[in-house]
Amino acid sequence: MLSNLLPQGTRDEFGSRAAIKQQLISVIQAHFKQRGFASIATPLLENQAVFAPYEIGNYQLYQLFDQDGQTLVLRPDMTLPVARFLSATKVPLPQKFSYVGDIFRVGRRLSGAYNQITQAGVELIGYSSIKAELECLTLANRLSAELIDDAVEIELGDAQFAQQVVASLTADATQQAAIKQALFNKQIPQYQALIAAYQDEPLYDFLQRWPRLFGTPATIFAQLATAPLPASVQTGIDRLKAVVAWMQQTMPQQAVSVDLSSEAPQSYYTGLTFRGYSQAGAGYLFSGGRYDQLLANFQAKPEPAVGMGLDVDLLTELAGTTTTTQPQTLIYFDPLQWSQAEAYLARQPQAMLSLAPDLAAARVEADQLGATLIDLTEGADDEK
Amino acid sequence: MMKNNRLKIALTKGRVEQQVLPLLEAAGIDCELVRNKQRRLIFDSTTQPYEFILAKGPDVTTFLERGAADVGIVGSDILVEHQSTQYELLDLGVGECQFVLASTPDFDPQAPQRKIIGTKYPLITKRYFDRLGQDVEIIKIEGSVELAPLTGLADAIVDITETGTTLRENNLQIYDYLQPVSTRLVVNRLALKQQQTAIYDLVDRLAAVVAPKESAK
Numbered sequence: 190m191l192s193n194l195l196p197q198g199t200r201d202e203f204g205s206r207a208a209i210k211q212q213l214i215s216v217i218q219a220h221f222k223q224r225g226f227a228s229i230a231t232p233l234l235e236n237q238a239v240f241a242p243y244e245i246g247n248y249q250l251y252q253l254f255d256q257d258g259q260t261l262v263l264r265p266d267m268t269l270p271v272a273r274f275l276s277a278t279k280v281p282l283p284q285k286f287s288y289v290g291d292i293f294r295v296g297r298r299l300s301g302a303y304n305q306i307t308q309a310g311v312e313l314i315g316y317s318s319i320k321a322e323l324e325c326l327t328l329a330n331r332l333s334a335e336l337i338d339d340a341v342e343i344e345l346g347d348a349q350f351a352q353q354v355v356a357s358l359t360a361d362a363t364q365q366a367a368i369k370q371a372l373f374n375k376q377i378p379q380y381q382a383l384i385a386a387y388q389d390e391p392l393y394d395f396l397q398r399w400p401r402l403f404g405t406p407a408t409i410f411a412q413l414a415t416a417p418l419p420a421s422v423q424t425g426i427d428r429l430k431a432v433v434a435w436m437q438q439t440m441p442q443q444a445v446s447v448d449l450s451s452e453a454p455q456s457y458y459t460g461l462t463f464r465g466y467s468q469a470g471a472g473y474l475f476s477g478g479r480y481d482q483l484l485a486n487f488q489a490k491p492e493p494a495v496g497m498g499l500d501v502d503l504l505t506e507l508a509g510t511t512t513t514t515q516p517q518t519l520i521y522f523d524p525l526q527w528s529q530a531e532a533y534l535a536r537q538p539q540a541m542l543s544l545a546p547d548l549a550a551a552r553v554e555a556d557q558l559g560a561t562l563i564d565l566t567e568g569a570d571d572e573k
Numbered sequence: 574m575m576k577n578n579r580l581k582i583a584l585t586k587g588r589v590e591q592q593v594l595p596l597l598e599a600a601g602i603d604c605e606l607v608r609n610k611q612r613r614l615i616f617d618s619t620t621q622p623y624e625f626i627l628a629k630g631p632d633v634t635t636f637l638e639r640g641a642a643d644v645g646i647v648g649s650d651i652l653v654e655h656q657s658t659q660y661e662l663l664d665l666g667v668g669e670c671q672f673v674l675a676s677t678p679d680f681d682p683q684a685p686q687r688k689i690i691g692t693k694y695p696l697i698t699k700r701y702f703d704r705l706g707q708d709v710e711i712i713k714i715e716g717s718v719e720l721a722p723l724t725g726l727a728d729a730i731v732d733i734t735e736t737g738t739t740l741r742e743n744n745l746q747i748y749d750y751l752q753p754v755s756t757r758l759v760v761n762r763l764a765l766k767q768q769q770t771a772i773y774d775l776v777d778r779l780a781a782v783v784a785p786k787e788s789a790k
Binding site: 377401470 | 578635638639640641655656658660661662663664757760761763765766767769773
């Protein structure tokens with residue numbers, strides 16, 4: 190019988206998990222609103238072409254056909270639909286958008302991964318100043334401090350760094366891509382075989398250390414200072430230094446690290462990147478960065494943009510046990526006492542109206558909930 | 574998936590376990606609990622910040638992907654077949670063998686027909702024949718793959734072999750060599766950030782005992 194079975198990789202959310210997630214979303218949305226972001230909701234379904242720049246990795250897309258035989262997909266990403274919206278509507282820029290919604294990526298069968306992920310995020314479009322990155326970092330810092338108890342580390346990177354370094358080694362694009370791929374995936378045996386060709390280059394010592402080029406800003410900047418890197422990386426490094434200095438001054442409690450050995454979250458990133466993780470979580474809590482070429486896929490004129498997405502499901506897991514959601518008081522009443530019951534409900538934060546037909550059924554309901562039963566009919570009887 | 578601060582190492586049980594335990598011990602890691610395992614599958618070291626779990630190779634990749642283990646020790650055949658996306662930090666230089674295309678002596682690799690290939694590794698097989706520009710029918714076999722051409726189930730097999738003895742004893746010969754295989758140390762992407770010092774300490778200690786053997790070859 191398939192009628193009551195879920196498709197692979199999906200789940201129902203109810204009870205405390207659903208309540209915690211809803212609570213988190215409310216807090217996140219309050220921050221978005223307080224900062225003046227315009228809410229945007231795009232459809233779950235998009236034309237597949239919207240996601241042409243999106244790297245799906247080992248995942249697959251949920252695909253279906255429309256009436257004309259065009260391939261539609263359940264969106265695997267929230268950023269490209271916003272870019273599609275902007276290019277199609279000519280909304281005046283700059284604009285700050287925020288969203289909360291579900292994305293879909295089909296993972297390996299029977300691997301325990303969920304294919305539907307709730308993401309909240311912001312897109313600051315039309316802003317070329319570093320202030321856009323700083324607003325995202327401020328938001329990430331405040332939200333993570335408010336939403337989870339665990340300390341969150343913010344890791345900064347640069348989307349261009351690796352390409353700039355490999356381009357200084359060889360003009361062969363295939364070789365450049367192979368080195369970057371082995372580096373990003375830390376396929377160290379393969380990476381070492383690839384860089385062996387550059388043993389006589391002044392950069393070889395750096396190449397050997399490159400896969401471990403992540404850690405505290407001071408250690409990473411010290412390593413960069415001694416490496417004979419191409420001049421092209423300097424702008425990115427200076428920007429990283431400026432952002433680290435700003436963070437240390439503006440949010441001194443925030444743990445920050447630098448990673449110049451990893452891939453940007455998506456290939457459309459062009460500048461500073463950032464991600465956050467805690468010691469307890471099995472994934473990144475948020476990631477984002479600058480993608481100035483994003484709209485180039487949809488229109489001739491590119492627009493500067495910075496965005497960030499938060500993994501609401503992972504935040505929910507980590508926020509875990511902090512909220513109790515069960516009603517602690519159940520109000521039994523006669524329909525004629527509705528106003529009185531409503532007033533009681535308004536006064537008690539964790540109360541619920543009992544819709545049971547009689548007192549005996551209300552007692553069973555209260556037992557099931559572990560709640561105290563308030564019987565408003567009792568007082569009414571006394572008055573009679 | 575919540576984590577604690579102990580390094581959880583998933584070790585492929587069986588031959589990999591037997592070959593890797595001496596390396597771990599040479600690197601100064603106490604494996605006494607694993608050696609005296611009896612029927613247990615999880616071992617929490619009382620003296621070192623390691624927790625070992627014993628699992629089948631494909632499951633090691635699943636534990637790693639989901640963050641249920643921080644470090645995995647598993648054959649590169651399984652990493653490729655299961656499309657591992659985690660970091661591969663070290664070739665441990667043990668469990669070395671080779672993927673081969675093998676069949677009975679009357680097999681003709683150039684025959685103009687759509688071949689039927691038996692294998693435990695459908696993805697690696699598909700990639701190999703894709704590279705050759707050949708479309709083949711792949712039959713997934715779970716064990717004793719050598720039976721496939723002998724019984725007429727398949728025209729040939731793609732399998733791993735260490736010395737070729739089993740193939741020869743079953744009257745099969747090698748027609749082509751695919752990629753080499755060895756045991757690798759793999760690390761969950763986020764675990765490397767969360768436990769950078771502990772993981773690189775383990776990797777460097779193992780690299781020090783693997784390297785002399787490499788250079789002696």
